Amino acid sequence: MADKFLSLRNMKFMIHEVLNAENLTQYPYFEDHSGESFDLVLETAAKIAQGLLRPNLKVMDENPPELVDGRVKVQPSVKDFMKECGEGGWIAATAPYDLEGQQLPEVMKASFSFIFAAANYSASVYPMLTTGAANLIESFGTEELKQTYIPKMFSGEWQGTMAMTEPQAGSSLSDIVTRAEPTDEGYYKIWGQKIFISGGDHDGADNVVNLMLAKIKGAPAGVKGISLFVVPRLRPNEAGGLEPNDVTVATVFHKLGYRGCPITQLSMGEQNNCRGWLIGEANRGLAYMFQMMNEARIAVGVGAAGIASAAYYAALDYAKERPQGRKPGAKDPTLPPIPIIEHADVKRMLLFQRAVVEGSVALLLQCALYHDYQRVTEGEERDKYSLLLDLLTPVAKTYPSEMGILSCSQGLQILGGYGYCDEFPLEQFYRDCRIHPIHEGTTGIHGLDLLGRKVVMKNGQAYQHYLGEVQKTIQGGKTNPLLEPYANRLEQAVTKLQDVTHQLIEISRTKGSELFLADATLYLEAFGIIAIAWQWLIMGLAASRALEPGLSEVEAPFYRGKLQTMKYFFHYELVKVDGLFQRLLEGDGLTVETNESHFMD
């Protein structure tokens, strides 16, 4: 199939053979599901992706959203897809039955989101944001807010958004200035500007429900004074209809990629008539918002892995079909050229792409599964899953985002000059994927989050749980002669990670946090590579179990390819941590001591 953009085989391998997601169905919340119903979810999502999403990939790129008479016009297919996502229960997939949800596990949501993103990342964002916003109202909103907003959001009629960033604040949420003033009517009046709001307005939805951070008059400075509001584009009025809520679109940004989804600047209260409804308690907004942010961070990783998957299959398809050149040492020009997939360097690039895609998917689904266990377990067990999810969220957001760019770039490279031209989709993937290290927290922010918060929080508990999980996998690998060398390599890398972490924490104690965190981005990079190596060893174990003697030649190549890609990862990717650790151990503060005068001239 020339238009393949993901491997359903791999998704089933992950769900059944690696993660054993069926295990969740022994818990009451998930008891109506089964391995078969999980497969049905995957297959149905793939059909929608193929039928509704992929055909609109290019047309949405070529016809980006435009601001027309104060509304953002998007392609008509957006409305169709949102309707499908409402009717098919995709937006409400993980919500409880009492909200008309499906009580599906997060691991299945991550799986179908990946399928949608691989087909058309921009399109996949609309329902994803709506789910996150609705879930947030569900978790912390009043009964009235729930009844007013959630049904219309779950049905795909109303778009949800996440409205945090402001022009002057950027990543620094403590500096937001959007104001809220209480009234006697149960709502607040809102004034402010929000920037870079995905889906902040579009004509594919009847209404837009912004989950917005603002500061209530008199609130404490910084993040401790941030509250969370529902600020819809149209507000329900007493007549049971909707009326404008003084939320206007100031700008639709023209962007490098991700062009099928509008990123907007919103202006609230220009006519002193914008109303917001408080969610939860005042001044606790950022803590609430973290629920949506953490969901969105995993979703960004999923989106990045999805685009990288599409780029991988596009490059693979080309590499199989395109004849060019001959092997070194077989230069006879009268012989026909070979397909480029036979060149070692092209195979290396394809293995890289696949290793990034499937390694990323594995880590993301692992996180989603922790989320599910956190939901259904209790006490210490619950704490453990919660800590693991917290620790790995910046990693699962960043590795696919950063490596997705390199992976799409390698895919483009495999096509040579054709990769640079818009007859092939690689150039779009290369543009689309560049958003991911930026939105939902830049890579730099996640480096600080991982090293400065997650690794050290609760006396390193999350980090210790993680090391324990990795160690379990290593022990499993050591019992298998084929995998033993890889288990040993992972063990060495983890030992080094522990040394480096220990030394960095020493620096934090003795020399302060600026030096401690100076190379946090490099720490995140190394941590990410090791986490993916861990996932590859887990996949290697599952593939090795499946590759019993006598396995049919229909089934066997998939597992052999899995093991080959695992080997690639250890031989070519895991080795990169050495240089990173070398740098991290120097602790000389080179960048800290650098100042603006060093950049003169």
Add this chain to the structure above:
Amino acid sequence: MADKFLSLRNMKFMIHEVLNAENLTQYPYFEDHSGESFDLVLETAAKIAQGLLRPNLKVMDENPPELVDGRVKVQPSVKDFMKECGEGGWIAATAPYDLEGQQLPEVMKASFSFIFAAANYSASVYPMLTTGAANLIESFGTEELKQTYIPKMFSGEWQGTMAMTEPQAGSSLSDIVTRAEPTDEGYYKIWGQKIFISGGDHDGADNVVNLMLAKIKGAPAGVKGISLFVVPRLRPNEAGGLEPNDVTVATVFHKLGYRGCPITQLSMGEQNNCRGWLIGEANRGLAYMFQMMNEARIAVGVGAAGIASAAYYAALDYAKERPQGRKPGAKDPTLPPIPIIEHADVKRMLLFQRAVVEGSVALLLQCALYHDYQRVTEGEERDKYSLLLDLLTPVAKTYPSEMGILSCSQGLQILGGYGYCDEFPLEQFYRDCRIHPIHEGTTGIHGLDLLGRKVVMKNGQAYQHYLGEVQKTIQGGKTNPLLEPYANRLEQAVTKLQDVTHQLIEISRTKGSELFLADATLYLEAFGIIAIAWQWLIMGLAASRALEPGLSEVEAPFYRGKLQTMKYFFHYELVKVDGLFQRLLEGDGLTVETNESHFMD
């Protein structure tokens, strides 16, 4: 200056303090030049870049070439710039006086080409290609060909191109099928298709002079049967005018970036009326073309470094102006936010960009200087410069190309969401620079060229000369207490390079060329990092010499910044060779043994 795109200060540092290019003027060919005239070249180029090129950067991107009635329409500024390049002597800069050239050194051509490329890469390609094509006619063409074509090309009226690739052949030139049949009239008849021809047609030039590879009927198979022809779009007729030469534009490609310059598919002989004029001897065309290819490879490196320079200054400018966040440990939200250039991670990214830009420029100018010495020296000395240039050409093409992408990407990252939007130029640089690892030989091809040809050619002579040059720099560094640790680091890396090279050659002897070359791309990457570290040590020595006590605070910061960036390179970039060498030493043939079945499903 908000619109800075390169450092003229750095160019002068390179020409005078690092390369001592004035030394060339002791040779008769360059005797009319001086250090002052070199400065004038740089300053005049910078004025043209500022006045004619930079203002058209965005408009050329937004209005890419289109095929209208068989002609490629480009922006009118292209014609203006070509006229300026003709009148100002930029196209003929390095040509001898008897061809109305300026006898400028290549190191100055590389310098002003860098300035043009930093202002507007697409625009810079038109004169660059014309120079290369004219030089090729000069080197190997008949007197008649020279008189017919060179003056019009040097004047900027006629465009030169390099027409090699074909749709079915791609990088494999041995498989080209464009045919040439001799006639009794002194010309050949030509039939064929050429693809991805930069500047292959446009209305900014009165004529297009394609330097085209084709096979004469009955020629040997493969590269030994390739001949070189001049195939103009319009051919001179007996009446002294020009007439169509049956060269038609089949396609103008729509591309990711580099949109100011057309890449075309050309069709020759559709009406059996296309004529080509043989250059030099039959079947020796590829050897001749290598002159233009090698020039173009350096030019690609220069172009990549130019775009990366523009991206660096755009990011630097933003980082100085943009307030956001506070330092770790100084989280008081009532204090004003700091400019992001004060964050260690942003400084790291800026140092990375600068290290790539200035390291690349240094290696490229070093190559250009070898070219100059090759022109004016003789015997063993000449051979040495020629070998060094041959060896380093794939490195000087590839390092800036590959790292230019990462460098532009980091620049975009510094701007966060703004970097992704087209209000700022970063997204264009990110698109423009992606062409460089593709054109003039992909990175994979250059890996094979470096390891499979250049390192081993003539019993490793070129490689030995190179090691000698690096060793000289290391010895110089060791005499300076500040630089000694860096000299030692470089020495260790070079020692490791020698081990790895030795082991790879052993593999070549014992296990054949496929295994030997399997990871040639990684070898090229490591080789490139070391070559740039070498250049940084050279620059560090020059900066250290200049930083005498008592140097004014106007002058000193430049040199301090230079040293800081050198340190960055050693601490953050040179360490990357360890992982690469680790992989290169494994020699397990993982990618060689991988086959298509591993990519099933």
